[in-house]
Amino acid sequence: MMAVPGPVTAARLPIRSDADLAWVRQQVRQCAADLGFGLVQQTKLVTAASELARNTLVHGGGGHVDVTPVTRGVTRGLRLSFADSGPGIRDVELAMTDGYTSGGGLGLGLSGARRLVDEFGIDTVPGRGTTVTVTAWAPGVPTARPGL
Amino acid sequence: MSEQETVESTARRLGAFLELRREQIAQRWADAPLFRTVFTVSREEAVEACKAVVDALAGVASSGRLEDITSSGFDSVRDQLGRMTDAWTRMGASPARIADEVAALRSPVAELLRAESPDPAAPEAAEGLLAFTALMGTLRLVVMQTALTSGEELIERQRQQLLEVATPVISLWEGVVAVPLIGTLDSARSQVVMESLLEGIVARRAQYAILDITGVPTVDSLVAQHLMKTVAAARLMGAECIVSGIRPAIAQTIVQLGIDLSPVLTRASLADALAYALSRLGIEVSPRASTR
Amino acid sequence: MTALFPGRPTAVPILALGDTLLVSLQGELHDGMAEQLQQDISRRIADSGAVGVIIDISGVEIVDSFLGRVLAEIAASAGLLAAGTVVAGMRPAVAITLVELGLTLPGLTTALDVERARELLAQAAEPGTWDRCQRGT
Numbered sequence: 001m002m003a004v005p006g007p008v009t010a011a012r013l014p015i016r017s018d019a020d021l022a023w024v025r026q027q028v029r030q031c032a033a034d035l036g037f038g039l040v041q042q043t044k045l046v047t048a049a050s051e052l053a054r055n056t057l058v059h060g061g062g063g064h065v066d067v068t069p070v071t072r073g074v075t076r077g078l079r080l081s082f083a084d085s086g087p088g089i090r091d092v093e094l095a096m097t098d099g100y101t102s103g104g105g106l107g108l109g110l111s112g113a114r115r116l117v118d119e120f121g122i123d124t125v126p127g128r129g130t131t132v133t134v135t136a137w138a139p140g141v142p143t144a145r146p147g148l
Numbered sequence: 149m150s151e152q153e154t155v156e157s158t159a160r161r162l163g164a165f166l167e168l169r170r171e172q173i174a175q176r177w178a179d180a181p182l183f184r185t186v187f188t189v190s191r192e193e194a195v196e197a198c199k200a201v202v203d204a205l206a207g208v209a210s211s212g213r214l215e216d217i218t219s220s221g222f223d224s225v226r227d228q229l230g231r232m233t234d235a236w237t238r239m240g241a242s243p244a245r246i247a248d249e250v251a252a253l254r255s256p257v258a259e260l261l262r263a264e265s266p267d268p269a270a271p272e273a274a275e276g277l278l279a280f281t282a283l284m285g286t287l288r289l290v291v292m293q294t295a296l297t298s299g300e301e302l303i304e305r306q307r308q309q310l311l312e313v314a315t316p317v318i319s320l321w322e323g324v325v326a327v328p329l330i331g332t333l334d335s336a337r338s339q340v341v342m343e344s345l346l347e348g349i350v351a352r353r354a355q356y357a358i359l360d361i362t363g364v365p366t367v368d369s370l371v372a373q374h375l376m377k378t379v380a381a382a383r384l385m386g387a388e389c390i391v392s393g394i395r396p397a398i399a400q401t402i403v404q405l406g407i408d409l410s411p412v413l414t415r416a417s418l419a420d421a422l423a424y425a426l427s428r429l430g431i432e433v434s435p436r437a438s439t440r
Numbered sequence: 441m442t443a444l445f446p447g448r449p450t451a452v453p454i455l456a457l458g459d460t461l462l463v464s465l466q467g468e469l470h471d472g473m474a475e476q477l478q479q480d481i482s483r484r485i486a487d488s489g490a491v492g493v494i495i496d497i498s499g500v501e502i503v504d505s506f507l508g509r510v511l512a513e514i515a516a517s518a519g520l521l522a523a524g525t526v527v528a529g530m531r532p533a534v535a536i537t538l539v540e541l542g543l544t545l546p547g548l549t550t551a552l553d554v555e556r557a558r559e560l561l562a563q564a565a566e567p568g569t570w571d572r573c574q575r576g577t
Contacts, residue, residue: 026468044537115541343532354552384548
């Protein structure tokens, strides 16, 4: 029998601590599974979420993520929007380069996360904060019966 | 009474009728092809399934929304209807055919409804029958929608299965697996190849994995990139990946495109790749000394 | 396990198997726990004179660049203390994601499972063979 995924509702999760990062990963995994994402796709999205949430915490001084289920025709997806009111990014192009780092990491946070999702957008104002929005789409026809 | 009120009271009466005659209707429907063909284990099972549908219809009728296919009254049977249409679809029935079978459920109940009515000529009797017809029309649409969705899912499943069938993971030796690639590699297929190879490595505890591209007509930079990603992912899991069967023309293209395949271990043929893996595993293969 | 208590980081236990240390990571790993583990392993190697470290990540559902860096650093510092490190049991989905992320961890020795990791370390116990069984060198 086909598994009928549970409903996925929009949610806002705080990003203030290590424990919040773990919670964001678990919630994103659950939503992706409910939307019918395959295991590899789930893993990619959760990893991207982990990178971006850590950016929000470490570089943005904390913030939140909005988790929103989205649809495009019969395709279903998940949109994650990470927002902080930290120092912002002065040179976005430079920050998106592999190996660029300001926090002692491997410098793969932004550029790596971009490769793990289908859509990627960044909105930053120096001194005001940064919002990174990513979307991943479930491949093919979803296993649920939307609209029924 | 306004027209609206008349419609609603007719619907409620219809709901009450369905509840009252639940057992009789279910007994009649259990013999209809729609249920009989799907619930083959026992008649009892078919009767139970029919009762669930009658209950759902009674619920929808009582709510007064006879023509609303999104009515929550149908929620309790959507799964069951989904399984039924799946079974019909697998037998090759089109959604239209399934819808016809639903329509055939109408007349046995209409007979009962007519028999219940003290005066078949009275306007109430005609209204009741009309309301029931509308309700069955709605059920037919619900089933049709379910069947159409399940058809789309079937196509998607078959497409996915085809991709997987096209990329078998073969055990060549204990600890050595191979994927012979034949045909054009696009992005979706490369993804499936990568996943099945890595799953194969785990399932067979393989230390060596051979990707044989003898049957791949062209290698562009995208395909080369996928090959390198597969090799890197296999290494992270603790297995070594060997790419074999690079034909001279393809070797030339790779060089001309400026693709650096040097991190990838390559061998001319599948046999060479297997020989390499065996020697690394410490296995020697030599011709048996002639006994004659 | 730890995933049930997201607010309560606990230390990751380190098992001694002869002269090898075995760490089995499970479920959610907080950043703080990972950094703690890095220090604990170095101390245990120094105290016990262990010659090998096996990090079993078969129970780990994601490895991001942070955990990837921690694994690479554990291997590097264990190397300075003359102990070889093998990361064992990475799941296929995790491996695909790491490669896509751009993190191929070239300095890390990997094995399919803990048993294979022990075989690798046993081979390495013969003098001078460790460098040879490290792939990519």
